[in-house]
Amino acid sequence: MTATKILIVEDEQLQQRAIARVLQSDGYETCVASDAVAAISTAVHERPDLVLLDLGLPAGDGALVLKRLRNLPATSVTPVIVITGELVDDDRRLVLSGLGCNIVLTKPVAPEQLIRAVTDTLGERHAHVEDVGQR
Numbered sequence: 001m002t003a004t005k006i007l008i009v010e011d012e013q014l015q016q017r018a019i020a021r022v023l024q025s026d027g028y029e030t031c032v033a034s035d036a037v038a039a040i041s042t043a044v045h046e047r048p049d050l051v052l053l054d055l056g057l058p059a060g061d062g063a064l065v066l067k068r069l070r071n072l073p074a075t076s077v078t079p080v081i082v083i084t085g086e087l088v089d090d091d092r093r094l095v096l097s098g099l100g101c102n103i104v105l106t107k108p109v110a111p112e113q114l115i116r117a118v119t120d121t122l123g124e125r126h127a128h129v130e131d132v133g134q135r
Contacts, residue, residue, distance in 0.1 A: 003029040004122065007048035009039040009065065010083070011057050015107075019052060019083075022111040023118070036060030040068050043075045050122060051075075053101075055084040070100045079121045083109060 006023055010016040011034050020030045031046045033039040035058045043051060051069065055062035062082065069075040083105045102121045105113065 005029045005048045007051045008032045009053045026115050036065045039065045051080045053080055053082050
């Protein structure tokens, strides 16, 4: 059986490595992208089971990445968890409903919150969490 692959789209390398370490220690395979262009290319080529997407990215923002992923046949139904530093209520509603995001996590995200959000989104648990980062 192949490990579940998660694409981490994060421009801050320390955050990128920390997220990858948490996911890998829980048995997930990871791949990374540091900007919007690489995020789309990597998602199409790697076909991840899930995308973790930071909204503040160089070379285009995360919201544009999410829109593009939703419009590409290879990634149109790939679940996406947004991880962001700050998100006002109007932006949160837009990301959750208008763009097809599954969950929004607010940084900093504790390892157990991240794993819970990932397993919930991938359907490995029955509970659906609307906003794990706000708990």
